[in-house]
Amino acid sequence: MNVEKSSRCRYHGPMKAVLLGTGWRAMFYLRIGAALPDLLRIVSIYTHSPQRVEELACWHVPVYTALDEALAVEHDLVIVSSGPRDFLSTMLHLKERGERVLSETTFLSLSDEEAASLADMAGAVAEQYMYTPLFASILATLPMVGPVDQLYLSGLHNHHAASIARLCLGLGDAMPDEVRTLDFPSRMVRTASRAGLETGLEREDYVRKVRLMRFANRLFINDFSSNQYHSRLYGKRIEVRGDKGIVTQRGLSLVGDDGLVRDLDFVFHREHVSGNGQLTLSHVTLGQDLVFVNPFRQAELNDDEIGIAILLDRLSKGEDCPSMAWGVQDARLGRLL
Numbered sequence: 001m002n003v004e005k006s007s008r009c010r011y012h013g014p015m016k017a018v019l020l021g022t023g024w025r026a027m028f029y030l031r032i033g034a035a036l037p038d039l040l041r042i043v044s045i046y047t048h049s050p051q052r053v054e055e056l057a058c059w060h061v062p063v064y065t066a067l068d069e070a071l072a073v074e075h076d077l078v079i080v081s082s083g084p085r086d087f088l089s090t091m092l093h094l095k096e097r098g099e100r101v102l103s104e105t106t107f108l109s110l111s112d113e114e115a116a117s118l119a120d121m122a123g124a125v126a127e128q129y130m131y132t133p134l135f136a137s138i139l140a141t142l143p144m145v146g147p148v149d150q151l152y153l154s155g156l157h158n159h160h161a162a163s164i165a166r167l168c169l170g171l172g173d174a175m176p177d178e179v180r181t182l183d184f185p186s187r188m189v190r191t192a193s194r195a196g197l198e199t200g201l202e203r204e205d206y207v208r209k210v211r212l213m214r215f216a217n218r219l220f221i222n223d224f225s226s227n228q229y230h231s232r233l234y235g236k237r238i239e240v241r242g243d244k245g246i247v248t249q250r251g252l253s254l255v256g257d258d259g260l261v262r263d264l265d266f267v268f269h270r271e272h273v274s275g276n277g278q279l280t281l282s283h284v285t286l287g288q289d290l291v292f293v294n295p296f297r298q299a300e301l302n303d304d305e306i307g308i309a310i311l312l313d314r315l316s317k318g319e320d321c322p323s324m325a326w327g328v329q330d331a332r333l334g335r336l337l
Contacts, residue, residue, distance in 0.1 A: 013038070014037060014038055014039055014040055014041040015039070015040055015041070015076045015077050015312065015315070015316050016041050016043045016074060016075045016076045016077070017029070017033075017040060017041065017042055017043065017075060017076065017077040017078065017079050017102075018042075018043060018044050018045075018046065018070050018071055018073060018075045018077070018078045018079070019042050019044070019045045019046070019061075019079045019081065020045075020046045020067070020070070020078060020079065020080050020081060020082045020090065021046070021047070021079075021080070021081035021082035021083060021104070021105075022045065022047045022049070022052050022056060023081060023082075023083060024194065025081045025104050026045075026079075026081040026104070028304065028305055028308050029042060029079055029081070029308070030042060030059050030061075031301075031305060032299075032301070032305055032308060032309050032312065034059075035296075035299040035300070035301060035305075036296060036299050036309060039309065039312055039313060039316065040312055042059070042061050043061070043062075043073045043074065043075050044061065044062045044063070044064060044070045044071075044073040044075070045059075045061050045062070045063045045064070045070065046063075046064050046065070046066075046067050046069075046070035046071075046082070047063060047064075047065060048065070048082075049065075050065055053065065067090070067093070071097070071099075076100065077100050077101070077102055077123070077315075078094055078099045078100070078101050078102070078123075079101075079102045079104060079126075080094070080101055080102070080103045080104055080105055081104035081105060081126075082105065083105065084105060084106070084108075084109040087105045087109065087110075088110060088114055088118075091103070091118050091121065092117070092118075094121075095118065095121050098122075099122070099123075100122045100123045101121055101122065101123035101124075101324075102123055102124055102125075102126055102312075102315065103121075103123070103124075103125045103126060103324065103327065104126040106158070106159050106327075106331060106334075107125075107159070107327050107328055107330070107331035108158055108159060108331045108334055108335060110331070112332070115328045115331060115332075116328065118324055118328070119324050119325040119328045120324065120325070121324045123315075123323075123324065124311070124315055124321035124322055124323060124324070125322050125323070125324060125326060125327030125330075126308065126311065127159070127160070127163045127311075127322040127326070127327060127330065128304065128307035128308045128310070128311050129156060129160055129163065129164060129307060130163065130164065130167060130307075130322075131306070131307040131308075131310040131311055131314075132303050132304060132306060132307035133268060133281050133284055133292050133294065133303050133306060133307075134236060134249060134266075134268075134303070135164060135238075136284075136291075136292050136307075137266055137284045137286070137291045137292045138168075138238060138240065138247055138249070139167060139168070140291045140292065141247050141252055141286060141291060142168065142240060142242070142247060144244070144245065144247075144252060144254060145240070145241070145242030145243070145244050145245035145246065145247055145252070145254060146242040146243040146244040146245070147242055147243055148168060148169060148170070148218075148240055148241065148242045149169075149217055149218050149219065149241065149242070149243075150218070150219045150220075150221075150239075150240070150241040151165055151168045151169055151218075151219070151220050151221065151238070151239070151240050151241075152221045152223065152237070152238065152239040152240075153165065153220070153221070153222050153223070153237075153238050154222075154223040154224060154228075154234075154236070154237040154238070155224070155228065155234070155235070155236030155237060155238070156224065156236070157224050157228075157229075157334075157337065158331075158334035158335070158337050159327070159330040159331050159333075159334035160330075160334075161222050161224065161334065161337055162329075162330045162331075162332075162333035162334040162337060163322070163326075163330045164238075165220045165222070165333070166329070166330070166333065168240050169215065169218045169220060170218075171215055171218070171220075171333075173329050174215050174216075175215075175332065175333065176213035176214055176215050176220070176333075176336070177214050177215060177216060178212075178213070178214040179211065179212070179213050179214075179336055180211070180212040180213075181209075181210070181211055181212075182209075182210040183207050183208070183209050183210075184207065184208040184209075184210070185205065185206075185207050185208075186205075186206060186207075186208060187203045187204065187205055187206070188203065188204060188206055188227065188231070188233070189201055189202070189203060189204075189233075190202045190203070190204040190227075190231075191231050191232040191233055192230050192231060192232050193230050194230060197232075204227060206225050206226045206227040207225065207226045208223070208224075208225045208226075209222075209223075209224050209225070209226070209337070210222070210223050211223075211336065211337050213336070222337050223237075224337070235249070236249055237249055245261075249266075250265060250266060251263065251264050251265040251266045251286060252264045252286060264286050264287040265286070265287075266284055266285070266286055266291070267284065267285045267286075268281055268284050269281065269282050269283050269284065269285065270282065271297070280294070280297065280299075280300045280301055280302065280306075281294050281297070281303060281306065282294055282297045294306055295309075295310065295313070296309050296310075
């Protein structure tokens with residue numbers, strides 16, 4: 001997981017970013033900029049919709065409906081969160097300008113040739129799940145279970161699931177030797193939507209998509225439902241099997257040197273109330289071991305925002321982040337999920 005050396009750049013002070021897009025994903029960056037002004041400062045916003053200009057006034061950031069006007073504001077970084085409609089043309093325009101980009105939009109909709117044309121762009125893709133408390137804790141624990149050859153994952157879709165699979169199984173750029181698929185339609189009570197909690201007991205149709213992939217001597221099982229992100233019945237479930245033990249979202253089962261199996265639980269220590277009504281996390285322990293620390297605990301971010309803030313911090317320091325080429329490989333595998 002590397003960025004090209006030529007794209008690395010260390011910033012002193014907050015990164016000044018132009019934000020392209022005003023959808024729900026873009027709001028992450030506005031909230032993080034407000035909570036962590038020493039890390040990120042949004043200096044201009046570009047939106048397709050003139051109606052959104054007035055709605056965004058509460059953020060006290062200049063809003064433009066012309067792209068080049070938004071880019072004319074002095075900046076270090078362009079965050080692309082504008083949706084897939086004109087993603088390729090926008091990215092090519094930014095590449096021609098020599099912009100450093102954080103791409104929030106997926107490469108899934110592009111052909112292999114189109115995606116390859118963006119793989120060498122400076123910057124990173126916003127693949128933050130590896131930095132969120134749950135998955136960062138799991139990844140930190142994997143060396144304890146020895147060589148890993150199997151992964152079951154339920155909770156992420158397409159390129160996000162592909163990224164975690166590539167990390168857990170060490171897949172690199174490998175594509176599966178064998179793929180088996182099952183799409184199972186069903187119904188379930190709707191418990192939530194993007195707008196929040198729902199209690200009307202309305203049923204909704206959904207599709208459970210199961211994919212089994214074999215990569216030589218490694219197995220990846222992805223299990224995702226179309227309503228999974230907006231259901232309070234689901235949670236993220238993961239099982240990573242190595243030759244000495246198993247790591248799940250709950251913790252670790254490990255065979256010790258005495259041949260006995262010991263179970264250790266992840267404990268997610270949550271101490272502050274965040275602005276969206278959740279407790280914000282300070283650190284994660286596994287038994288006596290500290291496996292994750294939230295470096296932004298005073299900002300009271302939720303788990304997704306913690307992951308994005310860590311990614312931004314790494315980008316600002318010139319440390320390794322998921323490069324554009326990494327995002328292209330995620331999309332190649334993610335199209336099969």
